[in-house]
Amino acid sequence: MTTDDAGERTDVRAWGDGRRLTLADVAAAAGVSIKTASRALGGEPNVADATRGRVRAAAATLGFTMNSAASQLRRGTAVRTVGLVVGDLANPFYMGLATGVEHALREHGLQLTMASSDEDAAAERAIVEDLVHRRADGILLVSTLDDHAELRSVGDRGVPLVLVDRAPSGLDADAVVIDNVAGTTAAIAGFVARGHRRIAFVGDLERLPPQRERHAAYAAALAASGLPIDAALVVRGAHSAATAEAAVRDLLALDEPPTAVFTANNRVTIGAIAAFRDVAHPPALVGFDHFELADALGISTVGADTADLGREAVDALLRRREGEHAPATRAVPATLVPRGSGERPPR
Amino acid sequence: MTTDDAGERTDVRAWGDGRRLTLADVAAAAGVSIKTASRALGGEPNVADATRGRVRAAAATLGFTMNSAASQLRRGTAVRTVGLVVGDLANPFYMGLATGVEHALREHGLQLTMASSDEDAAAERAIVEDLVHRRADGILLVSTLDDHAELRSVGDRGVPLVLVDRAPSGLDADAVVIDNVAGTTAAIAGFVARGHRRIAFVGDLERLPPQRERHAAYAAALAASGLPIDAALVVRGAHSAATAEAAVRDLLALDEPPTAVFTANNRVTIGAIAAFRDVAHPPALVGFDHFELADALGISTVGADTADLGREAVDALLRRREGEHAPATRAVPATLVPRGSGERPPR
DNA sequence: CTGAAAGCGCTAACAA
């Protein structure tokens, strides 16, 4: 009964090399064959309860963990994992997205693996590379890259890719985005219909395509209403709630402050809410992106159902796998939800 | 050169079985040995550029992707995927947790796979079973189960388990929880110090251990201050923001309304904020769990750094893998952040 | 720079 054919059990660094324990060790400790041990641990039928118990006990005692690579290799079943790469795991926008993705994947027996690029291009590249290397069955990517040409190799290496929330540039790839133009237009049109003429735009980083689209739609909507565009009422590059708050305060301090403010994403909206806190008569406010507290606070927002966005993304991925069509970009509608703040008249 | 020893290559359904192409096929197509193909694709040195190009072209043409299971098996590095099972992907509490987990795992070269049980026991069981079956390298679980005895088999089958945010019951397992007692006590003590004597408690479902702990700590804190417990000021089971809002409105409508309210989690806090909206002089408010808009709204909260919670959970998992200690529960501190709402005096 | 053989740890087929 030589269980230990190797004495160097000491160098077992944490997750270092998956522990040099093998099924054989467990089998020996339990006094059964290697295959029986496999069956017992794998939950297969046709193992006596007593035997199974003995094997499990042995495994637990030894601290044995199955080598999933070997297991998968042998059974030929890949892990079927789809990677979702977002910019910030803590942003509610991405969380809603993740919810939709997770549910949709689960329906198809696929597993979700998530990673955050922290809005960093290098990190994004590393994560995508890793996913490709691990042979993910697909990648859903909210890219921070300006140009997606370099992502071509992902598809070339057989991993389907769907860009989410950001339309592809320099690459013919599938994408699922929000209808930013319709959403923004609805918000601005609402202001105009209520008589607003000084409508401010406060946006996040210009380099983000959705931000560019929303800004362009804002300008177009004003033009369509015959309103001039006042550069003093346009703020771009507010990437944090704090920056946005300061920007909105500046707007309020203008000689001719805006009577309505459109904030181009959830973070900016939060900044505006903070800026409005001590203001007796705040301007009307509509923010892009719905958020949980909007209801409780009475903040009107326009946005897409982020879970829908996720579901659409998964759907696009599945269809891409079938490979029946050319890459396409589909848009998820953005709807305006009035909750009070957006309906305030000019004063 | 019989590359094909099997003719049934046709049943390769979309996501079916990860393509039966092997390195051998690529090598044959490129006219090199299997090892050279491996070197070329793997980015190893000592391959003529021309050869490397030829191999890559062949791989791209055939649509070959490396079988990572085989690769990892041979080189000894396991897949290293950790599953995080939460109750609701869209809840900011879990998102913060996920952030901490993801970062900590990434530092250790581990991959995060996430799933939501939607607070459903059956779903939770299915997900955990799935994770064990797929031989995850560890499971971080925010369990909705009342009794965790059934989870024993997870560890027995060699998958390390760490319970998060809920202490184990009926099972000797590792756990990482929030110091609910200290947090709640600090909140109540703050109220008492400011002269409040009618302090309400509004909590979520009683069956959730953290809720029970917070309620018990509330009662203990009142007792310690020599204050009586008024059953009319205690609401439990408010599982949605809407329910909580209604409950808080009821409290405000009492003959002797509370002068301070303690809300036992983020959802309940949101309900309270909504209930306070039209109230001229709302009671003082401290909520358990920090949330993004707390700053902007001036809502005092007490809570843990959820990212810390995630990091601790990963740490516990790693140590468990080392198997050097007995399972233990560790608590992450909860700190009180005054932002105005909690500092209002009684009136 | 390239190739041949051996085998990583596990499970699918067969036995027994």
Added chain:
DNA sequence: TTGTTAGCGCTTTCAG
């Protein structure tokens, strides 16, 4: 119910 044998697809020796 249990055991034996043969590989999964790749990378590591060790030779050319």
